[in-house]
Amino acid sequence: MYADGDVPGLLRRVGATDLDRTTAMMRRLHPGREIEQCEGSNLGDGVHPSEGDGVRSRPAGRGGHRRSGSEIDAPSELPEHWGAASAGRRLALHAMHxxxxxxxxxxxxxxxxxxxxxxxPDDGIIENIGEPLPFELPHWAGDHPADIAP
Structure with missing residues (x-):
């Protein structure tokens, strides 16, 4: 999410999508790719897009495939222009698998x-760059231990 301000607060006030701005951002993030609008969805339904609704990309050393947030092992390895697109604002990335x-x-x-x-749990800490954010501190202090299955 690219945001001008506090991301959680902005998500609470989100309105209708500006399709022209969204299309322009997708073209900026995926240069040389064909971008076309598809039927909209909400965040809950859009987490796992249908086949063909994802952006096709070709990461270094791999064949082309549909990329989703669940494939991110090391956020620092995102394409540099994705981070650069946050100039003057904040970029927040959240991915789970x-x-x-x-x-x-x-x-x-x-x-x-x-x-x-x-x-x-299997790989431990894959990447840990920068100072922990305030919301992380209770977790690092052990206040919210994870249930570990044997």
């Missing part, structure tokens, strides 16, 4: 990565 209990999140301020954390 329930099959492997992986969580990744990151924050960029004015185009610069300030925090990235990615972890899972």
């Amino acid at each position: 329930s099959a492997v209990d992986r969580l990744a999140f990151a924050a960029w301020e004015d185009g610069h990565l300030v925090r990235s954390l990615s972890l899972s």
